[in-house]
Amino acid sequence: MIRERAYPVDPWHIRETRLDLDVLAQSESVFALANGHIGIRGNLDEGEPHGLPGTYLNSFYELRPLPYAEAGYGFPESGQTMVNVTNAKLMRLLVDDEPFDVRYGDLRSHERSLDLRAGTLERTVEWVSPSGQAIRVRTVRMVSFTHRAVVAFLYEVEPLDASARLILQSELVANEQLPPTSKDPRVAAVLDHPLQAEEMLEQRTGGLLVHRTKASDLRMAAAMEHLVETPGKHAVTTEGHPDWLRTTVACKLEPGQKLRVVKIAAYGWSSNRSLPAVRDQVGAALASARLDGWEGLVEAQREYLDAFWDHSDVKVEGDPEVQQAVRFGLFHTLQAGARAEQRPIGSKGLTGPGYDGHTFWDAETFVLPALTYTQPAAAADVLRWRHSTLDLARERAQTLGLQGAAFPWRTIRGQECSAYWPAGTAGFHIGADIADAVRRYVSATGDYDFEREYGLELLVETARLWRSLGHHDRHGRFHIDGVTGPDEYTAVVDDNVYTNLMAQQNMFAAADAAKRHPELARKLGVDDEESASWRDAAASVHIPYDRELAVHQQSEGFTRLQEWDFQNTPPEAYPLLLNYPYFDLYRKQVVKQADLVMAMYVRGDAFTPEEKARNFAYYDARTVRDSSLSACIQAVMAAEVGFVELAHDYLGEAALMDLHDLHQNARDGVHVASLAGSWIALVAGLGGMRDFNGQLSFAPRLPSRINALEFSLLWRGLRLRVEVTAEEVTYSLRNGGGSARLDLLHHGKEVTITQVKPVVLPIPPAPPAGPAPEQPAGRAPVRRATGV
Numbered sequence: 001m002i003r004e005r006a007y008p009v010d011p012w013h014i015r016e017t018r019l020d021l022d023v024l025a026q027s028e029s030v031f032a033l034a035n036g037h038i039g040i041r042g043n044l045d046e047g048e049p050h051g052l053p054g055t056y057l058n059s060f061y062e063l064r065p066l067p068y069a070e071a072g073y074g075f076p077e078s079g080q081t082m083v084n085v086t087n088a089k090l091m092r093l094l095v096d097d098e099p100f101d102v103r104y105g106d107l108r109s110h111e112r113s114l115d116l117r118a119g120t121l122e123r124t125v126e127w128v129s130p131s132g133q134a135i136r137v138r139t140v141r142m143v144s145f146t147h148r149a150v151v152a153f154l155y156e157v158e159p160l161d162a163s164a165r166l167i168l169q170s171e172l173v174a175n176e177q178l179p180p181t182s183k184d185p186r187v188a189a190v191l192d193h194p195l196q197a198e199e200m201l202e203q204r205t206g207g208l209l210v211h212r213t214k215a216s217d218l219r220m221a222a223a224m225e226h227l228v229e230t231p232g233k234h235a236v237t238t239e240g241h242p243d244w245l246r247t248t249v250a251c252k253l254e255p256g257q258k259l260r261v262v263k264i265a266a267y268g269w270s271s272n273r274s275l276p277a278v279r280d281q282v283g284a285a286l287a288s289a290r291l292d293g294w295e296g297l298v299e300a301q302r303e304y305l306d307a308f309w310d311h312s313d314v315k316v317e318g319d320p321e322v323q324q325a326v327r328f329g330l331f332h333t334l335q336a337g338a339r340a341e342q343r344p345i346g347s348k349g350l351t352g353p354g355y356d357g358h359t360f361w362d363a364e365t366f367v368l369p370a371l372t373y374t375q376p377a378a379a380a381d382v383l384r385w386r387h388s389t390l391d392l393a394r395e396r397a398q399t400l401g402l403q404g405a406a407f408p409w410r411t412i413r414g415q416e417c418s419a420y421w422p423a424g425t426a427g428f429h430i431g432a433d434i435a436d437a438v439r440r441y442v443s444a445t446g447d448y449d450f451e452r453e454y455g456l457e458l459l460v461e462t463a464r465l466w467r468s469l470g471h472h473d474r475h476g477r478f479h480i481d482g483v484t485g486p487d488e489y490t491a492v493v494d495d496n497v498y499t500n501l502m503a504q505q506n507m508f509a510a511a512d513a514a515k516r517h518p519e520l521a522r523k524l525g526v527d528d529e530e531s532a533s534w535r536d537a538a539a540s541v542h543i544p545y546d547r548e549l550a551v552h553q554q555s556e557g558f559t560r561l562q563e564w565d566f567q568n569t570p571p572e573a574y575p576l577l578l579n580y581p582y583f584d585l586y587r588k589q590v591v592k593q594a595d596l597v598m599a600m601y602v603r604g605d606a607f608t609p610e611e612k613a614r615n616f617a618y619y620d621a622r623t624v625r626d627s628s629l630s631a632c633i634q635a636v637m638a639a640e641v642g643f644v645e646l647a648h649d650y651l652g653e654a655a656l657m658d659l660h661d662l663h664q665n666a667r668d669g670v671h672v673a674s675l676a677g678s679w680i681a682l683v684a685g686l687g688g689m690r691d692f693n694g695q696l697s698f699a700p701r702l703p704s705r706i707n708a709l710e711f712s713l714l715w716r717g718l719r720l721r722v723e724v725t726a727e728e729v730t731y732s733l734r735n736g737g738g739s740a741r742l743d744l745l746h747h748g749k750e751v752t753i754t755q756v757k758p759v760v761l762p763i764p765p766a767p768p769a770g771p772a773p774e775q776p777a778g779r780a781p782v783r784r785a786t787g788v
Contacts, residue, residue: 038149088222089141105130123137467507469483651678699748
């Protein structure tokens with residue numbers, strides 16, 4: 001586990017001031033670089049020691065068997081696992097024939113710094129070899145946002161005390177050895193050497209490797225080229241093998257002289273294109289990057305990020321640790337989706353092998369909100385990818401005996417890959433989550449071309465699923481039975497409130513969209529009768545409520561279940577799913593993550609303020625947050641019901657999920673949803689931002705330890721700036737000209753914002769809140785200390 005304060009608090013950098021080999025894998029995730037297409041873990045340049053080597057291409061995967069103790073109808077037959085592709089990070093150095101290895105000799109200093117504004121990872125090292133030769137090494141690496149296929153490295157080395165013979169070996173390596181990822185020998189066999197060599201090309205300063213996967217039949221190419229600068233005599237050669245290429249630079253330097261090598265690598269893959277086409281693609285990418293050169297690549301990266309931070313930055317005054325963490329979270333959110341370009345966003349992005357690289361509902365529900373209001377084009381691309389998998393979702397629905405489209409619980413390509421059906425097959429709410437992301441995107445952007453081309457069909461097919469999955473009882477109430485909501489500790493239940501309310505919104509949204517686009521709707525087979533059936537079902541959705549306790553039931557009968565014995569649950573027993581049988585979890589009142597509380601956030605229009613307050617208190621006392629998806633949503637609702645100090649505590653947990661390795665699994669990759677969730681916790685929580693029925697509203701309130709909060713968001717082409725202090729909030733438009741206007745609600749009152757003059761409004765006194773909510777014994781969030 002990463003110890004707190006492992007990274008000094010800095011508003012724009014994540015710095016590691018000493019190398020701790022015990023948490024090397026965790027730091028490799030933190031220092032991972034990506035652009036949505038390519039991802040490289042923060043492994044040391046020389047490759048060893050390492051925690052988990054990793055280089056990934058979005059949606060490049062291998063098929064593997066799914067193990068079942070007992071097979072059943074409709075179970076997915078194979079899974080998909082993200083492949084560790086050809087590694088271009090390796091830069092091995094020999095100093096007078098001794099390998100540079102931090103485990104040997106004397107490591108005088110070692111520092112790494114992730115620059116969130118430059119988009120680069122810099123490393124500086126002073127090392128003395130076992131024989132006493134002192135050197136200084138400086139490396140910088142980047143995954144380009146402007147050159148989608150390009151990764152670039154700068155490597156500088158100089159002797160400090162005496163002349164030295166330096167040999168730098170820069171490599172491309174496929175099928176590198178990895179730690180075991182599965183106890184199932186069949187899975188291990190598939191992932192052992194998953195790449196089959198097709199072509200190898202070597203040139204004096206670089207070369208190219210082309211490989212295919214064995215079962216998924218995907219082709220990829222990786223190429224590299226080197227630009228070498230050094231005084232005096234030097235030699236550059238390249239040698240190759242089907243699974244590796246090595247360019248060697250040899251020179252002899254005096255103290256004060258430097259060897260400088262720029263390595264440019266390019267990646268491409270395809271499931272359809274020929275070998276020459278993929279090979280030529282990476283060749284073109286190299287040529288384009290070479291034209292810009294190292295300085296040009298760095299400058300373009302900085303300009304890209306300057307523009308991103310100008311309209312996406314969140315400023316937090318009073319809690320510098322959260323300030324650093326939320327920028328870290330935004331940076332990783334951008335890295336996950338910026339250049340995904342109609343491919344999914346995995347739960348770990350492209351930072352590690354966790355969850356096999358799969359995408360879940362996390363993307364639409366946690367990541368896309370942040371992108372929709374800051375980088376809407378990236379959000380639209382993820383939804384276009386979902387649309388491209390509609391045929392597979394329709395097939396899955398037919399297999400399950402349903403109409404419409406049943407989107408997979410976890411996948412890379414679009415097929416269902418979950419071998420655990422209570423959470424997988426029964427987790428139908430993902431369809432409504434996708435529909436919600438469509439609704440949110442169209443509402444925030446006014447992009448009705450997108451709705452016509454992609455959104456309408458997604459809304460229609462998901463609405464059809466709900467209409468066939470649910471049923472009317474003899475009293476006319478519409479029920480959706482046998483499903484699993486967000487809380488995976490309460491599975492296969494009837495009338496999960498989150499699922500029912502999201503399905504309700506889904507069906508209403510589909511009917512409304514069909515009305516806006518009648519001709520297109522008719523082409524999809526939608527007639528007035530079907531549209532009316534959606535409205536009828538939506539209007540009569542059953543929402544369980546316990547009148548005796550005056551709270552909503554997370555699902556039918558939840559509040560009559562036996563209470564979990566939190567007092568006698570030891571701290572080491574968390575997460576509960578690893579220490580107790582699901583049978584025990586399913587039949588008791590213990591909540592893994594925000595479920596009904598999540599419903600109150602995304603469907604806040606369906607609850608009264610009094611209901612929200614009572615529900616929050618009831619479920620906060622039963623939620624153990626064994627999921628990284630929980631804290632950010634609890635922060636939002638804690639703020640809404642009047643407990644802004646508690647909201648601050650939950651915000652800290654969401655934001656520091658990976659920097660402090662709170663769930664002790666950051667080694668497998670960062671938690672992109674939790675990192676994006678820190679944006680949600682600040683903007684929707686402390687900022688009180690909501691978007692219901694096309695109406696943008698804010699109800700900001702700050703905790704005592706945050707003095708000011710500033711953020712921007714895009715709304716229908718206008719860039720709104722919101723600046724919050726304890727007493728007042730300032731709304732201003734940063735574009736649109738003198739005629740631009742934006743109507744919004746401020747604490748329930750209508751306000752019009754123009755670019756002519758900022759609008760400054762007081763924050764009304766908070767209504768009296770009831771007793772502070774209690775959390776399960778030992779599960780309260782860490783308090784944000786004054787002056788952190």
